[in-house]
Structures are given as structure tokens and as C-alpha cells.
Amino acid sequence: MYRLVSLLFVIHTCSSSPQLDLPPISSTQRNYGYGLLSSTQSINSPGNQYDRNFQYSTARPTAGPSTAGVYSVSSTPYSRINPDINNNGYPSVDGRVSSSTLRPYDDRSRDDRIDLNNDPNFRRNDPDFVRSDPRYTGSNPYDFNRGDTNTLDDRVNRVNLQQIRDFLLQADDQASKECTNNVAAQWNFETDVNDATQHAALDAQQRYTLFQRGLWEAAQQIPRGAIRDFATYRQLSLLSIIGPAALPPDQLDRYNRIINDMLAVYNTAEICAYNEPFKCGLHLQPELQFIMSHSRDWDELSHVWTEWRRNTGRRIRDLYEQLVDLTNQAARLNNFTDASAYWMFPYETTNMRQEVDEVWEQIKPLYDQLHAYVRRRLRESYGPERISRSAPMPAHILGDMWGQSWSGIVPFTLPYPGKNLVDVSPEMLNQGYTPLTMFQLAEEFFVSMNMTAMPPDFWSLSVLDNPPDRHVHCQPSAWDFCNRHDYRIKMCTHVDMKDLITAHHEMAHIEYFLAYRNQPKVFRDGANPGFHEAIGETIALSVASPRHLQTLGLVQRSVDDTAHDINYLFTQAMDKLAFLPFALVMDRWRWDVFTGDVRKEQYNCHWWRLREQYQGVKPPVLRSELDFDPGSKYHVPANIPYIR
Numbered sequence: 034m035y036r037l038v039s040l041l042f043v044i045h046t047c048s049s050s051p052q053l054d055l056p057p058i059s060s061t062q063r064n065y066g067y068g069l070l071s072s073t074q075s076i077n078s079p080g081n082q083y084d085r086n087f088q089y090s091t092a093r094p095t096a097g098p099s100t101a102g103v104y105s106v107s108s109t110p111y112s113r114i115n116p117d118i119n120n121n122g123y124p125s126v127d128g129r130v131s132s133s134t135l136r137p138y139d140d141r142s143r144d145d146r147i148d149l150n151n152d153p154n155f156r157r158n159d160p161d162f163v164r165s166d167p168r169y170t171g172s173n174p175y176d177f178n179r180g181d182t183n184t185l186d187d188r189v190n191r192v193n194l195q196q197i198r199d200f201l202l203q204a205d206d207q208a209s210k211e212c213t214n215n216v217a218a219q220w221n222f223e224t225d226v227n228d229a230t231q232h233a234a235l236d237a238q239q240r241y242t243l244f245q246r247g248l249w250e251a252a253q254q255i256p257r258g259a260i261r262d263f264a265t266y267r268q269l270s271l272l273s274i275i276g277p278a279a280l281p282p283d284q285l286d287r288y289n290r291i292i293n294d295m296l297a298v299y300n301t302a303e304i305c306a307y308n309e310p311f312k313c314g315l316h317l318q319p320e321l322q323f324i325m326s327h328s329r330d331w332d333e334l335s336h337v338w339t340e341w342r343r344n345t346g347r348r349i350r351d352l353y354e355q356l357v358d359l360t361n362q363a364a365r366l367n368n369f370t371d372a373s374a375y376w377m378f379p380y381e382t383t384n385m386r387q388e389v390d391e392v393w394e395q396i397k398p399l400y401d402q403l404h405a406y407v408r409r410r411l412r413e414s415y416g417p418e419r420i421s422r423s424a425p426m427p428a429h430i431l432g433d434m435w436g437q438s439w440s441g442i443v444p445f446t447l448p449y450p451g452k453n454l455v456d457v458s459p460e461m462l463n464q465g466y467t468p469l470t471m472f473q474l475a476e477e478f479f480v481s482m483n484m485t486a487m488p489p490d491f492w493s494l495s496v497l498d499n500p501p502d503r504h505v506h507c508q509p510s511a512w513d514f515c516n517r518h519d520y521r522i523k524m525c526t527h528v529d530m531k532d533l534i535t536a537h538h539e540m541a542h543i544e545y546f547l548a549y550r551n552q553p554k555v556f557r558d559g560a561n562p563g564f565h566e567a568i569g570e571t572i573a574l575s576v577a578s579p580r581h582l583q584t585l586g587l588v589q590r591s592v593d594d595t596a597h598d599i600n601y602l603f604t605q606a607m608d609k610l611a612f613l614p615f616a617l618v619m620d621r622w623r624w625d626v627f628t629g630d631v632r633k634e635q636y637n638c639h640w641w642r643l644r645e646q647y648q649g650v651k652p653p654v655l656r657s658e659l660d661f662d663p664g665s666k667y668h669v670p671a672n673i674p675y676i677r
């Protein structure tokens with residue numbers, strides 16, 4: 034009987050049955066400087082990780098920590114990078130920047146060695162990688178025995194190649210300076226929030242966007258077809274993609290306005306309390322999130338779930354349709370077929386959808402077990418008339434607004450109640466830990482694995498504590514000032530276990546910055562948008578293991594106990610494993626919308642079809658195409674990719 038009911042349920046999902054939804058970005062997915070006005074930035078060029086070493090030792094202020102690292106934010110116009118079009122479309126040799134004093138880390142001879150055999154970005158194990166770019170006509174760089182270096186044609190190309198490299202050197206130098214300028218302004222704002230720093234940050238961001246657009250226009254004038262050096266080709270290719278900033282000014286303005294309008298709806302949405310129609314003004318943070326994770330009242334949860342969607346997604350449905358058009362237009366100006374191709378481009382694969390699905394198929398058996406276990410426990414709590422043995426789970430009782438992380442319901446689903454998780458916070462306080470010593474401990478951890486110690490600027494310029502005299506945006510983040518010496522963390526650190534792990538996570542970003550700091554600027558970024566966070570999360574898993582905490586002397590008693598282990602692993606799974614199909618749905622849905630496979634009249638139906646297919650959840654109340662449930666999740670109105 035249940036089976037029949039659930040089958041009917043599945044079949045009718047798109048016409049009438051209720052559907053579910055999931056939560057916000059997990060606490061561990063932190064912004065390390067990406068988010069700023071990201072709508073105008075290239076998907077692979079986040080705001081503040083670029084670099085280079087101009088003004089290294091000589092130009093820096095010599096005063097104490099109060100002024101060191103303070104960059105005056107430039108307001109003079111940048112000099113345009115201007116390839117000499119009369120010179121066959123290549124940059125003028127005369128215009129090149131003398132490099133002898135400017136590039137202590139990355140001098141000309143080094144740059145010349147950015148070739149097929151020495152380029153660390155070169156993917157030796159994947160010959161199809163180069164071949165898969167139809168615009169690259171050079172020889173296969175993996176063929177080390179090719180004998181094609183002596184023709185006249187090649188000698189001509191080599192001259193042009195030198196000119197292009199000169200252009201790239203100049204661009205590299207200027208882009209690094211512009212980046213430093215912008216990052217410094219953003220840092221000044223986020224560590225001292227006031228009107229003046231906010232204006233300066235907005236100005237700097239605008240200036241940087243203009244600069245990037247100028248660079249994009251210049252790079253586009255250089256024909257890449259004849260370039261046979263893969264690293265050079267690759268640099269130009271990356272410079273030729275700037276995302277929405279490629280839109281004509283009026284369209285870009287419209288694009289930004291639509292996002293701002295949608296986010297205004299999202300950020301100001303408020304609802305009234307359940308059964309208290311005069312108690313209104315409840316916002317997502319903190320009230321609604323608290324209810325979703327703490328209330329066990331089915332009807333209250335359903336009320337909050339539904340009202341949040343009525344006041345967010347439903348109100349931006351029309352705007353979102355316009356945004357899809359503009360995002361696709363921008364993608365085409367960057368030479369992609371549509372925005373889904375643009376979003377997938379940083380992963381450098383031709384079959385992203387299939388690869389993602391293949392990975393999911395490997396994980397799914399474990400997810401199915403977690404799902405079945407949680408459904409059984411929820412059935413025990415809410416009763417068999419509300420939770421079917423075989424139907425999808427209702428999305429509103431999973432511990433947060435979107436069902437993305439199930440951590441909120443861990444306390445009453447824990448396999449071994451009473452076997453509490455290891456929490457070293459009291460011991461940290463006992464032992465006199467401070468924010469500073471927590472980061473020193475993190476540094477020791479990396480150095481013990483033969484990784485780099487933090488540079489001096491890190492210790493003198495980071496904000497590791499909440500300063501009493503000014504307002505700081507406390508979201509933890511790691512910053513690359515694009516000059517090869519200045520790397521900082523901003524975090525209002527509390528002395529507790531959660532922040533100890535976060536300190537390691539943030540420092541992992543810095544280690545990654547340091548590892549690629551000698552690359553040309555355009556390469557100084559994660560290998561793909563998922564990589565930076567993956568490194569931090571991997572490190573965090575290791576730090577949080579009971580064994581490691583024992584090694585640090587923060588756990589005295591033995592932690593070799595199966596019940597503890599299961600509880601610990603279960604807790605991890607409720608956050609990380611439950612999250613995966615949600616993240617998958619977020620981008621699967623948008624890929625399908627961008628390609629035009631799913632049109633506006635199917636937006637919500639398709640959303641719930643995917644939610645059921647991947648997550649096995651359904652909405653608690655009836656949904657229709659008047660609703661727009663994807664829009665009740667921040668990243669949809671913000672137009673930020675989720676799989677990363």
C-alpha cells in the first residue's frame with residue numbers, strides 16, 4: 034500500500050504533489066575573498082587572488098605594523114594595455130616593460146622556461162586535454178619527439194611568440210598591481226566597516242573591472258590560432274574570458290541591477306511567527322534558521338518553510354527569467370554556447386554532466402543508507418502517517434531551511450545517544466589558548482608536513498581577533514594581495530574547537546596561495562573552482578580527527594571507542610554527505626535552465642523532479658508554477674555557481 038502511494042507521489046510530483054527544499058551554504062564553505070561583486074567577475078578570476086612581486090622589499094613602508102601593508106588606493110587612471118594593431122595584431126616590442134628590477138621572482142629567463150616541458154600547469158597525463166580545445170592548432174605538446182622546429186614558418190612564429198610573451202609580461206605586471214590595489218581596498222573595508230571604506234572599496238572594484246575589461250579587449254585582438262606554445266596559448270585563452278563584464282555597459286548595468294533587486298528581496302524577506310500573526314519581522318538569520326534547526330513541531334516548520342518561499346522565490350521568478358537571458362548573452366560574448374558551458378569551463382572537461390553523475394553514482398549507495406536511517410528515525414518521531422516507509426522525505430523537517438545540511442537533527446537521530454562527541458573547547462581554555470596560538474598551532478601542522486611557514490606579513494598584518502575599536506565583517510577569509518609577499522587571514526577567532534579547525538582551513542588557502550605564487554598571474558588560482566575549498570576541507574578532516582586531537586594533548590582519555598567513532602562519522606555524514614545531492618541539484622537545475630531544456634513554465638516542476646531524483650525529498654505542501662523554490666536559496670538570485 035505504501036509502495037503504491039509513493040509511486041503515485043512520484044508520478045504526480047510535477048503537477049500537484051508537494052515538494053521540498055534545502056539549506057544555505059554549509060558552515061565550512063567559506064568565502065576566501067571570492068564573493069565581492071562577483072557578478073561582474075570572471076568565473077575563474079575571483080576578486081583577490083592574483084599576484085606579483087613589484088614593490089617588494091624597497092617600496093614597502095618601514096614603519097611598524099600599524100602602517101605596514103597599508104596600500105594607498107590609487108585613483109589615477111591605469112595605463113591601458115594596448116597591443117599595437119599595426120604590428121600584425123601583436124603587441125609592440127618597444128612598449129614592453131623592462132623586467133630586470135620588476136620581477137625578482139619571475140624574471141625573463143624564468144618566463145622563457147614556461148614551456149611545455151617545464152610548465153607545472155602542463156597536464157602530462159592527459160594528452161586529450163590539449164586536443165580537446167579545437168582552437169589550439171599547435172602540435173601536441175605531449176609529443177616530445179616531434180621534429181617541427183626548423184621550418185621558416187616556425188621561425189616566423191617564434192618571433193611573434195616573443196612579442197606575445199612581452200604583452201603577457203606587461204599584462205601580468207599591471208594586472209598584479211591593479212589586483213593589489215583592489216584587494217587592499219576590499220580588505221580596508223572588511224576590517225574597518227564605515228562609509229568611507231565602503232566607497233573606496235566600490236570604487237576600487239569598479240576600477241578593477243574596467244581594467245579587466247581593457248585587458249580582455251586587448252587579449253582578444255591577438256589571434257591565438259598560430260600560437261604553438263601551449264602555456265602562452267593558455268594564458269591568452271584565460272584572458273579572453275571575463276564573464277558578464279563582457280556585456281555592453283547598458284546590459285551589464287541591467288544584469289547587475291536584476292541581481293541586486295533579487296538579492297534585496299532575499300535579504301530583506303521576513304515572515305510572521307506560526308500562530309502569532311502579529312509577531313512579524315522574523316528574518317532568515319537568526320530567527321528562521323533557529324526554528325528550522327530546533328523546532329520539532331511539524332506545523333510550525335511547515336509554516337516557516339512555506340512562508341519563506343512565498344516571500345523570496347515566488348517574488349523573483351520573473352526577474353530570474355530575465356537574468357537567464359542576460360547570463361546567456363554574456364556567455365556567448367565569451368564564446369560559449371550558453372551559460373552552462375561557461376560555468377563548466379573552469380573544469381576543463383567536455384562532459385561535465387556525465388562526470389558529475391558518475392561520481393554521484395559512486396557515492397549514492399552510502400547516501401541511500403543515510404537517507405533510509407534518517408527516514409526511519411523521523412518516522413519514529415513524527416509518526417507513520419506523516420513519514421512513509423518508502424516515499425521521499427518531507428524537506429521541512431531535516432534541520433535547516435533547504436534540507437542541505439542535516440546537522441540540525443543530529444541530536445535526536447544520533448545512533449548512540451549519550452556518547453558525546455569530542456569537544457576540546459574547555460581543554461583549550463584550560464591550557465590558555467589564544468587566537469594567536471591557535472594559528473601558530475595551525476602553522477606547525479603545515480610545517481610538519483614540509484609545507485611553507487607563513488611569511489612575516491601574515492603575522493604582522495592579519496586580523497585574527499575582533500578588534501574592539503572598529504566594526505569588522507567577521508566571516509573568516511584568506512586573502513592574497515597579489516604581490517607574492519602579502520597574505521592575510523581575517524577572522525574574529527573564538528577560542529573553541531570549531532574555530533581551531535577553521536583556522537587550519539583558512540591557513541590551507543594561504544598554503545595554496547604560496548604554492549602557486551610564482552606562476553603568471555592569470556594562472557594564480559585554484560586548479561578549478563572546487564579545489565581551494567577541497568584543500569581546506571581535507572585538512573580540516575585531518576585536524577578534527579580524535580587521534581590528532583589526542584596528539585595535541587587536547588584529549589586525555591582514550592577515544593578508541595566504536596560508539597564514539599560511529600557518532601562522529603554519522604555527524605560528519607549528516608553535514609557533508611547529505612549536502613552533496615543538494616549541491617548537485619542546484620547546478621543541475623541551472624544547467625538545464627541555461628541550455629533552454631527547461632523553460633520558465635517548468636522551473637519549479639523541474640526543480641522538484643531533481644530534488645526527488647537526487648535527494649529523495651519532497652515538499653511538505655503543494656507547489657505550483659506560481660512558486661519559484663530554487664529562488665529561495667541565496668546562490669540562485671546571486672547567480673553564483675554552487676558546485677565547487
Ligand SMILES: [Zn+2]
Pocket residue numbers: 061062063064065538539542565566569
Ligand atoms: Zn575556505
